[in-house]
Amino acid sequence: MPHTDDDRALILDCDGVLADTERYGHLVAFNQVFTEFGLPVHWTLDDYRQKVLIGGGKERLASLLTPEFVAAAGLPSDPAGQQAAIAAWHQRKTEIYTELVTSGAVPPRPGIARIVGEALAAGWRVAVASTSAEPSVVATLERAVGDDLAAQVKVFAGDIVKAKKPAPDIYLVALDWLGLPAGQVVVIEDSRNGLLAATGAGLATVVTVNDLTKDEDFSEAALVVSSLGDPGGEQTTVIANRTPATPGGRITLSDLSRVLSGRQGAPMAKATSADVENVVHTIASTAVENEKYFGDLDSVVGDGDFGYSMARGFELVISGWDDFDRTDIGTFLKKVAVMITSRIGGTSGPIWGTAFLRAGTTAGAVTELEPAQVVAMLRAAAEGIKARGKSDVGDKTLLDALIPATDSIERSLADGLDPQATLAAAAQVARDSAEATRSMEAKRGRASYTGERSIGTLDAGAVAVAVMFAAVAGLPPDPLPINPA
Numbered sequence: 001m002p003h004t005d006d007d008r009a010l011i012l013d014c015d016g017v018l019a020d021t022e023r024y025g026h027l028v029a030f031n032q033v034f035t036e037f038g039l040p041v042h043w044t045l046d047d048y049r050q051k052v053l054i055g056g057g058k059e060r061l062a063s064l065l066t067p068e069f070v071a072a073a074g075l076p077s078d079p080a081g082q083q084a085a086i087a088a089w090h091q092r093k094t095e096i097y098t099e100l101v102t103s104g105a106v107p108p109r110p111g112i113a114r115i116v117g118e119a120l121a122a123g124w125r126v127a128v129a130s131t132s133a134e135p136s137v138v139a140t141l142e143r144a145v146g147d148d149l150a151a152q153v154k155v156f157a158g159d160i161v162k163a164k165k166p167a168p169d170i171y172l173v174a175l176d177w178l179g180l181p182a183g184q185v186v187v188i189e190d191s192r193n194g195l196l197a198a199t200g201a202g203l204a205t206v207v208t209v210n211d212l213t214k215d216e217d218f219s220e221a222a223l224v225v226s227s228l229g230d231p232g233g234e235q236t237t238v239i240a241n242r243t244p245a246t247p248g249g250r251i252t253l254s255d256l257s258r259v260l261s262g263r264q265g266a267p268m269a270k271a272t273s274a275d276v277e278n279v280v281h282t283i284a285s286t287a288v289e290n291e292k293y294f295g296d297l298d299s300v301v302g303d304g305d306f307g308y309s310m311a312r313g314f315e316l317v318i319s320g321w322d323d324f325d326r327t328d329i330g331t332f333l334k335k336v337a338v339m340i341t342s343r344i345g346g347t348s349g350p351i352w353g354t355a356f357l358r359a360g361t362t363a364g365a366v367t368e369l370e371p372a373q374v375v376a377m378l379r380a381a382a383e384g385i386k387a388r389g390k391s392d393v394g395d396k397t398l399l400d401a402l403i404p405a406t407d408s409i410e411r412s413l414a415d416g417l418d419p420q421a422t423l424a425a426a427a428q429v430a431r432d433s434a435e436a437t438r439s440m441e442a443k444r445g446r447a448s449y450t451g452e453r454s455i456g457t458l459d460a461g462a463v464a465v466a467v468m469f470a471a472v473a474g475l476p477p478d479p480l481p482i483n484p485a
């Protein structure tokens with residue numbers, strides 16, 4: 001669909017955003033299923049606080065299946081039999097939930113019908129992105145905004161993506177359908193998992209907290225409020241505001257526009273010497289902390305020394321930390337490069353050292369970097385690695401994560417994303433790209449001696465780059481499994 005720079009879209013989460021579905025809908029329906037199927041379990045509201053951290057209803061049910069529970073409930077021991085049981089419970093749970101919603105037992109949240117009406121009237125496109133079952137989402141939406149408005153809202157729900165929130169996948173599918181840059185789309189979520197999914201897709205996010213989520217960490221949110229508020233009804237309390245919006249008793253469409261203009265109009269932050277030092281220190285600590293993981297990755301087809309070499313080399317970077325020349329960013333990076341080249345063993349030292357050297361040379365004698373300079377440094381690092389390793393994209397090396405992540409940073413900056421959203425999106429791209437090295441055949445390095453045998457394994461260097469990007473973005477560790485499940 002063709003779009004212009006003026007097009008805007010609003011994407012809403014379902015549960016907890018459209019209505020208080022978790023407490024009054026899903027929890028009630030789960031417990032009724034347990035009773036109907038004679039299962040030896042009942043979830044209290046406190047139990048359920050933990051379960052809502054799991055995205056997807058089938059996934060929440062699957063969390064019951066401890067060996068003790070399987071025995072007590074008389075379930076089949078084989079995975080296929082258990083999956084069939086979960087599917088049957090979940091189907092019945094969706095029916096019960098839908099009945100609860102249509103009966104009016106699940107109250108819509110304040111301001112939802114109002115904001116959806118305002119957005120559609122102003123020509124915004126509106127979608128719902130949820131990892132709950134589609135019939136549940138549609139019923140909740142119709143009840144919250146009425147059938148007429150609901151018919152104009154696109155629903156993305158259920159199992160259309162494999163990785164549920166906090167993975168960004170459902171938002172990436174919605175963005176793809178909208179055909180809009182991330183900088184023109186605002187999201188409303190109510191939970192940390194939802195917030196991470198939306199910001200992972202590079203989207204500005206407003207959080208409307210509720211009973212089950214109010215104590216969660218929402219530091220990546222643009223705006224955090226008690227609810228959207230309604231005139232004459234519940235009034236909005238602002239909990240955190242990192243936007244130019246100045247909400248009154250209710251969140252209006254112009255507040256949502258300001259959330260977006262805040263990203264596009266804000267002067268892009270520069271990276272300081274301290275930022276660069278933080279990134280280098282994070283890379284070094286990551287190499288040390290992941291010695292075993294990186295080594296295990298490498299030992300599948302390589303000689304297994306990657307984790308050890310990286311950890312020993314970067315350990316020396318950390319122990320010599322205070323002595324590096326910090327006259328300017330270029331000098332600092334070049335000093336680190338010399339240490340890495342000389343102290344990391346095997347083939348990795350020259351490769352990683354070259355990357356730091358080229359980045360430092362490109363930075364030059366400055367103490368601040370424009371975002372475009374950061375991209376140029378990453379490009380120079382990648383070119384240095386290509387030349388030194390005689391390798392390119394597709395050869396199953398760290399370039400297969402570094403270059404897509406750099407492309408992502410460049411796109412995010414063009415879309416006007418803030419530094420945090422830019423890093424989070426790049427980390428996700430690096431991770432997906434590292435995962436994609438499984439299907440590649442190694443052409444370079446020790447792994448190439450094993451030829452086709454390398455197919456099906458992750459490239460250790462690409463995974464290291466992904467883990468480092470995630471650490472720099474401040475994301476929790478989420479290692480890719482060495483062998484696919």
Ligand SMILES: [Mg+2]
Nearest residue numbers: 013015016190
């Ligand atoms: Mg939610």
